Amino acid sequence: ILSLFSSDLQKIQKVIDIALKHDKRIAIIGRKAQRIVDIAIDYNYLAIPKDRLVNLRYIDDKNKNDDPDLVCLVTGDRHEPFHMLNRMVNKSDRLIHITEDDTLLIIVSPIPGTEKMAAKTLDTLYRTDANIYVIDKAYLTLNHATSDEIKMMINLTKPKYIMPVTGEYRKQFTVREIAKSMGYKEEDVFLLDNGDLLQFDNGKPITQKNRYRHGDILIDGSRLGDVNDIVIHDREMLADNGVFIITAHIDPLAKSLVGEIDVSMKGFLPKETFLELKDELFILFKEKVNEHLLNKYVNWNELKNQLRDEINKFLYAKTKRRPVTVVVLISTEQSENDKNMQT
Structure with a gap:
């Protein structure tokens, strides 16, 4: 198995000549590479006898593509040779599964930006105990024009x-x-x-200059590129610090809290840890709510914003984390029976 760049026709021809000299059959892996090779043969850039080319069949229980006289050219552009080898070594490729009986010759060097993926692929290849030979990039010619x-x-x-x-x-x-x-x-x-x-x-x-917008485009579900920066920031906050939701019922007529304060969290703190902060937080919450309820007119948005700010300060002081805090205030008018029962 040899890895090559599909554009390096000269090197491909040299490999094929050596393979034919030793009476080996040849398989070209990759649809794009096959098209390039077919065109190169038609225009006499490559000389490959058609009877020596092999079209591999998909691997199944009856076919393992085990042929000791087969030379496979794994070709592609940029990261593709290493990507294809990675699929083969992980047995997710439909044509080739690399085993300890195989010999691999790596005749490509990682291009900038793919070094990490290439190193990971090579490390996985060595774990198969296959015979692996990596040609140092100092001996490889560049594909860039001189x-x-x-x-x-x-x-x-x-x-x-x-x-x-x-x-x-x-x-x-x-x-x-x-x-x-x-x-x-x-x-x-x-x-x-x-x-x-x-x-x-x-x-x-x-x-x-800068006539057109460019850069990464986020595909969000069925929508393309319409997710604004605020949404992205919120998602990053959720991923890093989780969400903290606090819910309370308020009787707007009696101007008082009704029932228990409810808290739910995801990805923020273990419940056991929060129990240590619960009483102090609830006291702070009730104080801020009661301060606003003393006013003749209550600005509910202002109240929620202030509660969120105070809760954020409290949580950061105690945990050094900044979750996405959601304050839910539900208007609940109590009946006379409810008030008498509470009394």
Whole structure:
């Protein structure tokens, strides 16, 4: 099993030549890779006898794809070779399950941003006791074009303007320097960031910075990208510190608390820990409610906001945590019978 980048046709051909020399059959893993190989064969970029190519069948109880004379090319772009190997070693791939009888040759190095995933995959591979050989990246050629190749492309196409796309900014900057060394003016080579706009008005280039919004988009259920920052912040708070809900019934006519104060929590504190704070918190709660009820007119929103602020201060002082606090005040008018029973 060999891992390669699907764009590295020269290396793929060398592997195939060695495999054919030892009378091995060849399987190309990955639909995209198969399409690339088919096109490369049609245009004579690759020379592979059709009778040596194997289409693997799905693994089941009757078929294990165990063939000692089979060479599998696991190819793809960016993270795909390591991702496919990870599926194979975890036996979630439908075509190949890696065992201790297999030999693996890793001829790709992790690209920036995928190092952690690649390291985890390699660690899992070594646990299978398979024969694993990792080619050091110092011996691997880069898939990026050299400066001479970029110069050749510019000479062949002779563009009026040049705009490097994709890749890191420092690499795009290098392309601009190469173009300048060939006689291009700096204003004829455009380095754009995500969201920038380049348009031509009567042949004259015009750029606009930050013309379009860009970045990560949150898919929330069936809705796309309509979750605002406040909602995201609340969800982060819920995940970090949980939620604290306190509920009380108030008789607006008698201007008094009715019944017991109820508290429910999720992801905040164990009930046993809260019991140590309960009495002190309830005293604070009743004091703040009674202060407002002494007023001729009670502003319920103001009361809830003040209760939430006071509870947050109290909980942080005692626990050093800031849960999402929800205060629920329910208007409950007592009947005369209820009042007599309480008396």
